[in-house]
Amino acid sequence: MTSSFSRCSVALLAMLCFGGQLLAAHAHEAKPAAKKRSSHRHRASSPQIIPQKPRSGVQTGEAESLYYAGVALHTKGNYAEAVEKFKAALQKRADFPEARHAMGLSLAAQGALDEAIHEYRAALSVQPEFAAIHNNLGVALSEKGKLDEAIEAYRYAIRLQPGNAAPHHNLALALEAKDEVDGAVEEYRETLRLQPDNATAHNNLGLVLQRKGLLDEAIGEYRAALRLQAGPAAALYSLNLSAALLAKGELDGAIGSGRTAVRLQPQNADAHYNLGLALKAKGEFDAALAAFREVLKLDPEQGVAHYDVAQLLDRAGDTDGAIGEYRAMLAYRPTHASSQEALAVLLQKKGDLDGAIAAYRMALQASPKNVAVQNNLGVALLSKGQVDEALTAFRTAASLQPNDPVAYFNLGEAFITQNQRGDAIQAYRSYVKLAEAQPDHRDKVDAARKQLAALER
Structure with a gap:
């Protein structure tokens, strides 16, 4: 890359x-x-299966009213208050799996993953064939690093609801995290068979294909993602496309995609860094130096850019400047032999x-x-x-x-x-x-x- x-x-x-x-x-x-990059991938979001309002023509009791009030609060992002409403609903009706599931979602949104997992499992003890809860349980387990349990939950959700793309996508991410790359590719492809316009899945499949060295296929997936989505996500996809084109030696394309990423997300230090690498490879050293300096300006913690700045200053004959930058790199990573x-x-x-x-x-x-x-x-x-x-x-x-x-x-x-x-x-x-x-x-x-x-x- x-x-x-x-x-x-x-x-x-x-x-x-x-x-x-x-x-x-x-x-x-x-x-x-080697730069510690962000993953440049999106995780499939948990499906929000909570009804947004009481169903027409259906009489609701006190428990259901509290449940719907919690749903409204969850929708507004008032997760702590939503949890209290769901608890109140469960006091009125203990066998209310939807309320437990909804409370799990609100707890997970606050980062209380252990509590969310407990609520998901409690809901499944009442309604074990609820596919969405298995999927959301898998998401929480994945975030806890319990990948084997998460994979089991996703596979159960798929058995119950094979036509739902979300658990396939989440299963792909979990398999990838376990270095089961071929299995991840298979699940990303199944996600896209079920949901061809899922830009996130195209991007994530591209990352796995690039990891396998299949650059042409990866480039195709990034371009598919870009055709489907604009805005901040397009900046991320352009960044990944730039990296793949650079790895393939297509420097003009890498520079073009890098500049697109910078234009769409000018505060993204990773976008400037990849653009700098492409410009440096092309021999456009002044522009590369400016890009790496912008990285350090936007994110001083990305100390690896000091190494690139040092190389370019050395090439330009600024020995003292290069020495200073190499020392800055070594302050960031003392064992960097180069x-x-x-x-x-x-x-x-x-x-x-x-x-x-x-x-x-x-x-x-x-x-x-x-x-x-x-x-x-x-x-x-x-x-x-x-x-x-x-x-x-x-x-x-x-x-x-x-x-x-x-x-x-x-x-x-x-x-x-x-x-x-x-x-x-x-x-x-x-x-x-x-x-x-x-x-x-x-x-x-x-x-x-x-x-x-x-x-x-």
Whole structure:
């Protein structure tokens, strides 16, 4: 879903014996930091099966009158008062499942899920074939994280009322939450068979299909949702479409959908973030920088955007600004290895070797098998005169990636500083053997051969 933004690690200027220059490893491509996104999905709402007014021609008793008064209060959002009316109705008539169900809905609306579940189950003990109550019980259980019980409730509702789309949709969400992705797809598709104009189900199906890597199908579902619904929901669907198009590499489409999401919901930080990613991937760096800065303005808690800002500032040559942003990213996520690595490279570039060494070591705590960091740590240590520690770093890099020539060249340089001629010769020979077929190493291969000639005299 996100693009890569590559950087090369720093190259030192110090020249060692025989005129050799240390090789800086090419760092792995630094990917945008994983961002904790909102789910960008809608949950199917619980059907409001409470009658809104007394049925015409039907005489109501005191319990029913209290029940309908509670319904009116619930409809206005006065949930606490509604609960009191439903309680009063149940005092007048204990076997009143509609009142218990309605009270469960009002309790759930206040977040009192345990109490709501109790009322739903009490209603079902009187009227076990009430499909809507099974569905709403499932919703409350899902919100409590009791997914297996919720799934059982949804399946019971479906058995009682197979033509109702709501429990199919809610079942899909519960299955998805359990990572039963294929089952979720099946239930979303059944929801849409029963209710083809359900934009929410199209969107949620798109999310699951995207999770399965079926980008074309996901894009089709997001577009179907957009055809069916406008307004704030369309902003969400445009955001998801933008992310899928970006993952597919369709950058112009991703930018267009991202801009639509921003236009429809200008205060949505996620919309600005996805737009920034698409602009960055397209090479529109100034516009991307503006988008990421807008993210931080709208939602300072989305600290991951500091990483993207830092990369763009570094690219623009604003080293101090980039350092500040990487540090802000690390304040947000201290173990983010890519930020530690990038910070170390910039500190090394500025001559702050102590700071660079500390940052490289922090990066290795999070990613101990990172060959580029091991090599660059060795370069910084050797520049500080800490030869034994540098040798350890270079040897570690070579052991992690034996076919990478960089560590062998650097080992040769480190051995020379200690007058270990035989070890230096062996390291340079390994370097030449591995690097001579690689065009980007041509100059260094020539330098290594000259050093070998001088050492072997």
